[in-house]
Amino acid sequence: MKKTLSVILSLVMLFCVTGFSGCRGKNGSDxxxxxxxxxxxxxxxxxGSAMSSKExxxxxxxxxxxxxxxxxxxxxxxxxxxTGIKVNYTTFDSNEDLYSKxxxxxxxxxxxxxxxxxxxxxxxxxxLQTIDLDKIxxxxxxxxxxxxxxxxxxxxxxxxxxxGMVGLIYNTTMVDETPTSWSIMWDKKYDGQIxxxxxxxxxxxxxxxxxxxxxxxxxxxxxxxxxxxxxxxxPLVQSYVMDEVFNKMEMGEAAIAPYYAGDYxxxxxxxxxxxFVYPQEGTNIFVDAMCIPKSAKNKEAAELFINxxxxxxxxLANANYLGYLCPITEVVNDDRYxxxxxxxxxxxxxxxxxxxxxxxxxTLDLLSSLWEKxxxx
Amino acid sequence: xxxxxxxxxxxxxxxxxxxxxxxxxxxxxxxSSSTSxxxxxxxxxxxxxxxxxxxLTALRNTLILAVISAAISTVIGTAAAVxxxxxxxxxxxxxxLTVTNIPMMNPEIxxxxxxxxxxxxxxxxxxxxxxxxxxxxxxxxxxFNLPYVILSVLPKLRQTDPHLAEAAQDLGSTPFQxxxxxxxxxxxxxxxxxxxxxxxxxxxxxxxxxxxxxxxxQTLPIVIFSMTKKRVTPDIYALSTVxxxxxxxxxxxxxxxxxxxxxxxxxxxxxx
Numbered sequence: 253m254k255k256t257l258s259v260i261l262s263l264v265m266l267f268c269v270t271g272f273s274g275c276r277g278k279n280g281s282d283x284x285x286x287x288x289x290x291x292x293x294x295x296x297x298x299x300g301s302a303m304s305s306k307e308x309x310x311x312x313x314x315x316x317x318x319x320x321x322x323x324x325x326x327x328x329x330x331x332x333x334x335t336g337i338k339v340n341y342t343t344f345d346s347n348e349d350l351y352s353k354x355x356x357x358x359x360x361x362x363x364x365x366x367x368x369x370x371x372x373x374x375x376x377x378x379x380l381q382t383i384d385l386d387k388i389x390x391x392x393x394x395x396x397x398x399x400x401x402x403x404x405x406x407x408x409x410x411x412x413x414x415x416g417m418v419g420l421i422y423n424t425t426m427v428d429e430t431p432t433s434w435s436i437m438w439d440k441k442y443d444g445q446i447x448x449x450x451x452x453x454x455x456x457x458x459x460x461x462x463x464x465x466x467x468x469x470x471x472x473x474x475x476x477x478x479x480x481x482x483x484x485x486x487p488l489v490q491s492y493v494m495d496e497v498f499n500k501m502e503m504g505e506a507a508i509a510p511y512y513a514g515d516y517x518x519x520x521x522x523x524x525x526x527x528f529v530y531p532q533e534g535t536n537i538f539v540d541a542m543c544i545p546k547s548a549k550n551k552e553a554a555e556l557f558i559n560x561x562x563x564x565x566x567x568l569a570n571a572n573y574l575g576y577l578c579p580i581t582e583v584v585n586d587d588r589y590x591x592x593x594x595x596x597x598x599x600x601x602x603x604x605x606x607x608x609x610x611x612x613x614x615t616l617d618l619l620s621s622l623w624e625k626x627x628x629x
Numbered sequence: 630x631x632x633x634x635x636x637x638x639x640x641x642x643x644x645x646x647x648x649x650x651x652x653x654x655x656x657x658x659x660x661s662s663s664t665s666x667x668x669x670x671x672x673x674x675x676x677x678x679x680x681x682x683x684x685l686t687a688l689r690n691t692l693i694l695a696v697i698s699a700a701i702s703t704v705i706g707t708a709a710a711v712x713x714x715x716x717x718x719x720x721x722x723x724x725x726l727t728v729t730n731i732p733m734m735n736p737e738i739x740x741x742x743x744x745x746x747x748x749x750x751x752x753x754x755x756x757x758x759x760x761x762x763x764x765x766x767x768x769x770x771x772x773f774n775l776p777y778v779i780l781s782v783l784p785k786l787r788q789t790d791p792h793l794a795e796a797a798q799d800l801g802s803t804p805f806q807x808x809x810x811x812x813x814x815x816x817x818x819x820x821x822x823x824x825x826x827x828x829x830x831x832x833x834x835x836x837x838x839x840x841x842x843x844x845x846x847q848t849l850p851i852v853i854f855s856m857t858k859k860r861v862t863p864d865i866y867a868l869s870t871v872x873x874x875x876x877x878x879x880x881x882x883x884x885x886x887x888x889x890x891x892x893x894x895x896x897x898x899x900x901x
Contacts, residue, residue: 343852344855
């Protein structure tokens with residue numbers, strides 16, 4: 253029996269030590285996309301070898317960086333090879349998740365990538381430190397559209413990484429007309445074929461756009477009216493979804509759903525019957541940006557990493573992988589960019605948009621109690 | 630009649646237990662990324678799986694953590710079980726057993742949050758800013774594994790004759806020799822069960838790991854959970870299929886070896 257045990261244990265150990273390191277090394281070298289800005293390579297390795305500490309902790313959304321899958325560039329590995337700095341790369345699934353991890357106090361991150369409203373909150377709570385833009389020469393590539401935004405008006409705390417807009421996805425075989433308004437989600441013709449967001453902020457947003465309210469309203473009556481509107485819609489709604497929307501729309505189980513433009517492109521690849529529109533009443537826009545927390549141990553290396561991420565070659569790999577908006581102007585005009593001139597991501601007609609701001613506690617409480625009312629109605 | 634009913638019942642249970650696995654295995658061979666349309670057979674996602682460094686690092690972390698925590702908790706848990714078994718007073722024994730069982734009954738989320746608080750508190754005390762990481766994960770996993778180890782070793786100890794160890798000592802062996810040469814072989818099947826149980830528990834724990842993991846060491850369940858902003862890619866199905874197959878293989882090997890050992894024992898007994 254003891255022998256069996258030792259055999260099993262040593263097998264498992266062998267498996268995890270040799271198996272994986274072997275695979276990684278092999279695939280790293282023959283990846284199809286090569287980082288080819290050779291002049292920059294030396295800058296990075298020089299900067300990297302000048303660092304006193306050779307390790308940074310990066311905390312990003314899941315699947316939010318080009319990671320070597322399907323022939324893409326493995327950005328983190330590339331950075332490690334060029335600079336000799338080890339990246340401890342971990343992932344989170346929501347802004348609130350990130351916030352609570354940081355607040356717990358037992359962890360220090362060097363680079364984090366929260367969304368707009370969470371950056372606003374973190375700045376207010378003194379959780380972020382200023383970024384030295386002189387250390388980030390590639391900041392010049394960041395489009396002016398992504399500078400001076402409401403959460404960081406003086407560009408002191410954040411460097412934009414990606415962005416996106418919500419729009420209306422519909423199945424052309426099930427919807428005859430070309431929708432232009434959110435009101436189609438209240439159309440009785442599509443009873444049982446409508447999906448809506450399963451998160452209060454986004455779901456209320458749609459009702460608020462339709463009613464002509466601001467999504468950052470502090471007026472109690474406006475929020476209550478929006479809740480009424482959602483309750484009115486509820487009998488028509490097939491279900492409230494988040495990432496289940498992919499399956500339902502690809503299978504043709506539902507006709508209409510609101511979701512992010514970048515994700516629509518992924519659905520469209522699997523079901524060409526789908527179409528996308530930005531409703532005339534306006535819609536939500538978000539920007540995720542790179543920040544350095546107060547608790548960071550290695551600010552210099554963090555700035556080097558942020559600079560690296562803004563490098564047009566790297567940003568191109570990330571933009572092609574993500575399919576979201578790219579803030580780097582060089583990338584948007586690059587012929588190798590898969591989404592160059594894509595009407596869904598970069599509409600030629602201006603779209604009415606509004607950011608979600610950080611709501612005060614009273615409004616947040618009201619929102620969650622109204623959301624409960626909608627779900628129970 | 631009775632037989633058909635029971636057969637249908639068994640079939641239904643099997644379907645409910647294994648249908649999700651089968652769907653996942655089938656989808657892992659899908660040539661497109663859709664979870665609904667089978668567009669052809671391909672091994673593409675298995676190739677992708679080997680290229681995805683984030684999930685591979687996470688898998689390596691998970692395995693290292695599971696092996697080490699299972700080994701340590703088995704050693705500590707077995708020692709604890711032997712100690713509990715030797716307790717003379719009944720009320721002390723039952724009290725100690727209840728105390729060791731509490732972490733098992735406790736909701737995982739409570740264990741997770743309280744452990745995180747403890748680690749952060751101690752970390753502040755000793756002035757470490759980056760306290761959460763591999764050591765805290767290891768401590769947490771050993772902690773929640775312990776009760777299961779004790780529970781699977783204790784019955785084996787009860788089955789063995791308590792006088793065996795005494796007899797060995799009468800015949801001149803030291804207490805240590807008596808334990809390793811007489812008691813341990815008798816409870817080895819319980820220890821192996823405990824080890825495997827601890828390994829699998831550690832392998833799939835999400836809630837506690839979520840709270841006590843740090844910036845340098847993330848396990849596979851946490852990485853998969855964080856994919857929900859976009860969506861879980863099919864290379865995760867491939868990876869899960871491989872893990873499922875490995876666990877299945879492990880269990881089959883275990884069973885075969887155990888059956889062989891039993892046969893040997895039977896033969897030896899007959900020979901006497």
